[in-house]
Amino acid sequence: xxxxxxxxxxxxxxxxxxxxxxxxxxxxxxxxxxxxxxxxxxxxxxxxxxxxxxxxxxxxxxxxxxxxxxxxxxxxxxxxxxxxxxxxxxxxxxxxxxxxxxxxxxxxxxxxxxxxxxxxxxxxxxxxxxxxxxxxxxxxxxxxxxxxxxxxxxxxxxxxxxxxxx
Numbered sequence: 741x742x743x744x745x746x747x748x749x750x751x752x753x754x755x756x757x758x759x760x761x762x763x764x765x766x767x768x769x770x771x772x773x774x775x776x777x778x779x780x781x782x783x784x785x786x787x788x789x790x791x792x793x794x795x796x797x798x799x800x801x802x803x804x805x806x807x808x809x810x811x812x813x814x815x816x817x818x819x820x821x822x823x824x825x826x827x828x829x830x831x832x833x834x835x836x837x838x839x840x841x842x843x844x845x846x847x848x849x850x851x852x853x854x855x856x857x858x859x860x861x862x863x864x865x866x867x868x869x870x871x872x873x874x875x876x877x878x879x880x881x882x883x884x885x886x887x888x889x890x891x892x893x894x895x896x897x898x899x900x901x902x903x904x905x906x
Contacts, residue, residue: 747883748772755833755887761861761875762791768832768873769796772857775831779804779856781849784838784886788861792836801824802833808845818848830856839884840867840874 769792775779775817777800780789786803793801805822826833830853831881839862846858848853862884863874878884 747881749879749882750885751878751882752885752890753887758787758861758887759791762788763795764791764875765836765859765861765873766795768875769857769859772834774874775857776800777802777834779826779830779833779835779849779853781806781835781837781845781884782821783901785836785860787888788838792834792859804835804849806845806848808842808848818844820848824849824852826853826856827853833857834859836860838862838886840864840871841880843867843870846870 753897761811765788773796775796775798778789778793778798779802780786782803782805785819789801793799803822804824804826805820807819809819813905818906824830833853833856835849835853835856835858837846837858837860840860841864847870850858857872859873860871861875863871863877864880865877865884866880
């Protein structure tokens with residue numbers, strides 16, 4: 741379970757909340773615009789990057805495909821699946837990811853495009869030094885449950901949970 745990887749809190753994010761925060765990120769990036777393009781960090785950055793690109797009217801979108809989680813639970817060795825080589829170190833571009841956690845993935849992406857602006861919706865303390873713009877800071881021991889990681893399910897009424905001693 742995720743808790744075994746050091747995560748003791750869970751922060752569920754709905755599609756509506758993600759969209760609202762993606763728009764808020766675009767608002768914050770307006771003062772840095774215009775950008776030559778958006779770099780989406782896959783996979784988590786794809787949806788926020790689409791929202792930001794729409795809001796800032798950017799059609800030039802690149803991806804960097806990188807993974808640093810084992811079983812979507814714990815940070816491990818970085819696996820670069822598809823790199824990126826932009827002129828001038830990505831100057832004038834904005835990198836979009838859903839979250840910066842330990843900063844490991846962000847550091848690798850920054851090495852590829854050191855002059856790009858790095859923006860995320862969520863940021864944790866260990867990765868904050870890698871991000872130029874973010875919307876919400878969450879504690880390091882929090883696992884963010886993104887909408888693509890959730891499904892609606894039945895929940896017992898509070899009174900029933902109380903009766904069963906939970």
